[in-house]
Amino acid sequence: xxxxxxxxxKIDGRxxxxxxxxxxxxxxxxLKAEKGVTPGLATxxxxxxxxxxMYVRLKHKACERVGIHAxxxxxxxxxxxEELMQKIQELxxxxxxHGILLQxxxxxxxxxKSAMLAIDPAKDADGFHPYNMGKLLIGDEGLVPCTPKGVIxxxxxxxxxxxxxxxxxxxxxxxxxxxxxxxLINRNATVSVCHVFTDNLKKFTLDADILVVGTGVMHLIKxxxxxEGAVIFDVxxxxxxxxxxxxxxxxxxxxxxxxxxxxxxxxxxMTIAILMEHVLMAASNC
Amino acid sequence: xxxxxxxxxKIDGRxxxxxxxxxxxxxxxxLKAEKGVTPGLATxxxxxxxxxxMYVRLKHKACERVGIHAxxxxxxxxxxxEELMQKIQELxxxxxxHGILLQxxxxxxxxxKSAMLAIDPAKDADGFHPYNMGKLLIGDEGLVPCTPKGVIxxxxxxxxxxxxxxxxxxxxxxxxxxxxxxxLINRNATVSVCHVFTDNLKKFTLDADILVVGTGVMHLIKxxxxxEGAVIFDVxxxxxxxxxxxxxxxxxxxxxxxxxxxxxxxxxxMTIAILMEHVLMAASNC
Numbered sequence: 370x371x372x373x374x375x376x377x378x379k380i381d382g383r384x385x386x387x388x389x390x391x392x393x394x395x396x397x398x399x400l401k402a403e404k405g406v407t408p409g410l411a412t413x414x415x416x417x418x419x420x421x422x423m424y425v426r427l428k429h430k431a432c433e434r435v436g437i438h439a440x441x442x443x444x445x446x447x448x449x450x451e452e453l454m455q456k457i458q459e460l461x462x463x464x465x466x467h468g469i470l471l472q473x474x475x476x477x478x479x480x481x482k483s484a485m486l487a488i489d490p491a492k493d494a495d496g497f498h499p500y501n502m503g504k505l506l507i508g509d510e511g512l513v514p515c516t517p518k519g520v521i522x523x524x525x526x527x528x529x530x531x532x533x534x535x536x537x538x539x540x541x542x543x544x545x546x547x548x549x550x551x552x553l554i555n556r557n558a559t560v561s562v563c564h565v566f567t568d569n570l571k572k573f574t575l576d577a578d579i580l581v582v583g584t585g586v587m588h589l590i591k592x593x594x595x596x597e598g599a600v601i602f603d604v605x606x607x608x609x610x611x612x613x614x615x616x617x618x619x620x621x622x623x624x625x626x627x628x629x630x631x632x633x634x635x636x637x638x639m640t641i642a643i644l645m646e647h648v649l650m651a652a653s654n655c
Numbered sequence: 656x657x658x659x660x661x662x663x664x665k666i667d668g669r670x671x672x673x674x675x676x677x678x679x680x681x682x683x684x685x686l687k688a689e690k691g692v693t694p695g696l697a698t699x700x701x702x703x704x705x706x707x708x709m710y711v712r713l714k715h716k717a718c719e720r721v722g723i724h725a726x727x728x729x730x731x732x733x734x735x736x737e738e739l740m741q742k743i744q745e746l747x748x749x750x751x752x753h754g755i756l757l758q759x760x761x762x763x764x765x766x767x768k769s770a771m772l773a774i775d776p777a778k779d780a781d782g783f784h785p786y787n788m789g790k791l792l793i794g795d796e797g798l799v800p801c802t803p804k805g806v807i808x809x810x811x812x813x814x815x816x817x818x819x820x821x822x823x824x825x826x827x828x829x830x831x832x833x834x835x836x837x838x839l840i841n842r843n844a845t846v847s848v849c850h851v852f853t854d855n856l857k858k859f860t861l862d863a864d865i866l867v868v869g870t871g872v873m874h875l876i877k878x879x880x881x882x883e884g885a886v887i888f889d890v891x892x893x894x895x896x897x898x899x900x901x902x903x904x905x906x907x908x909x910x911x912x913x914x915x916x917x918x919x920x921x922x923x924x925m926t927i928a929i930l931m932e933h934v935l936m937a938a939s940n941c
Binding site: 482497498499500501502503504505506507508509532533535541543546547548550551554557558559560561562563564566567568573 | 768783784785786787788789790791792793794795818819821827829832833834836837840843844845846847848849850852853854859
């Protein structure tokens with residue numbers, strides 16, 4: 370018997386992100402034509418971390434594709450807090466820059482919290498500023514964290530109902546788990562947030578209609594932990610011997626899921642597409 | 656056989672709030688002695704709603720007890736948005752006012768959202784400003800909504816472990832449910848947020864180690880919906896024929912709970928005590 374083909378269950382983050390980018394491109398063109406405004410994103414990269422450099426490069430390439438002006442503010446490893454704060458203030462003040470992205474992690478001698486607080490919330494492309502996180506929590510979503518927003522967009526694109534469904538989130542980080550919970554609560558899902566302190570994780574994941582996993586623990590979620598027909602988003606990334614793995618044991622879990630994101634090619638591309646959307650949003654509101 | 660006495664299971668919000676107020680009073684005395692600063696709370700009440708007037712009066716009485724200067728900014732029903740915004744700005748600018756409380760609901764012709772946004776986050780005694788809600792969501796709790804904070808304080812005072820416990824919240828309002836979820840996630844509970852769209856509410860409540868209910872549906876939670884030994888907070892209030900009822904069928908649920916708040920005399924007094932704590936906190940930080 371030939372092995373079943375599960376391709377139709379795969380949430381194709383790459384083609385989804387192309388669709389979003391196409392919409393952003395149209396919005397950018399319109400903004401240029403109607404108001405003469407070219408959306409601008411400034412990325413701040415302090416030091417030479419290779420992974421951070423790669424992420425910044427991916428974002429700049431996306432900007433190129435959609436017609437957003439991208440500017441690389443590369444600062445040396447030796448940058449002082451004061452210099453970083455000055456740079457942020459300078460970008461806050463510039464009219465041609467609508468989005469500011471501080472690439473994390475910063476070198477250890479710098480305080481990322483005060484730096485992120487210094488970014489004008491209206492230019493906070495990453496959506497991590499407390500003001501934007503608070504608006505998210507009270508249901509007034511503007512600039513919000515890009516990865517969970519990408520999950521919401523995928524749910525919408527694949528016509529997955531959210532209201533009344535049991536959404537289980539594994540991982541309670543500020544970047545994924547907590548904003549993801551807020552977005553799903555705002556859309557009237559019943560939301561359970563699990564994490565490393567959760568007793569009997571399987572009990573929760575087995576009950577999930579929608580499962581979002583972002584822990585960084587390779588293949589934490591096995592087939593016997595998910596419900597038949599669940600919709601699954603894998604936000605985890607583990608690199609091992611040159612290969613990239615998610616938090617979900619995709620090859621086995623796909624047999625039970627109705628929809629599931631692969632790693633790579635799932636939520637990653639969506640995150641960048643949403644970032645583009647945010648820069649356009651910020652430029653349109655200015 | 657005599658009926659069992661469940662008094663020891665009752666979380667006594669009145670005596671707990673006295674304890675908190677006593678601590679606040681000591682802090683206020685210290686602040687006066689050491690820095691010559693008297694904490695000041697200004698309440699803004701627009702119109703003559705009797706319930707709102709009563710709430711404001713309760714808060715002013717608490718201020719008196721702990722030595723906080725309380726000021727009643729009573730504005731007529733006919734107040735315009737501009738006048739309200741001016742009043743808020745005036746209070747933001749005053750050095751002797753450390754906490755500002757806008758009593759809700761406002762008359763229908765006024766926009767509460769922009770009014771609340773205008774309050775200086777550092778003086779936001781109620782903790783509803785997006786900036787403070789966002790800090791809460793990312794785990795940097797300062798001025799936060801008073802009612803859920805009162806629940807956390809009660810859990811601490813009664814030595815109830817939170818980490819790893821399953822906390823179930825019924826109701827997803829901005830005032831109680833959502834900030835309550837954030838506080839419990841920050842303390843490493845596994846948190847489920849249920850509400851009117853939840854399918855099979857009982858399945859969730861039956862599994863709760865800690866249950867917080869704030870829906871305004873009288874006696875929604877019955878004895879067969881809770882686990883033996885659960886710790887239960889009833890944040891609901893329904894008035895009926897001159898009597899006040901909670902969301903929990905107390906008389907029957909108390910037989911299964913290990914700890915439970917009554918209505919009235921549970922979370923209500925705690926909310927006001929936490930408000931006092933916030934004004935002291937704001938005055939200490941200035």
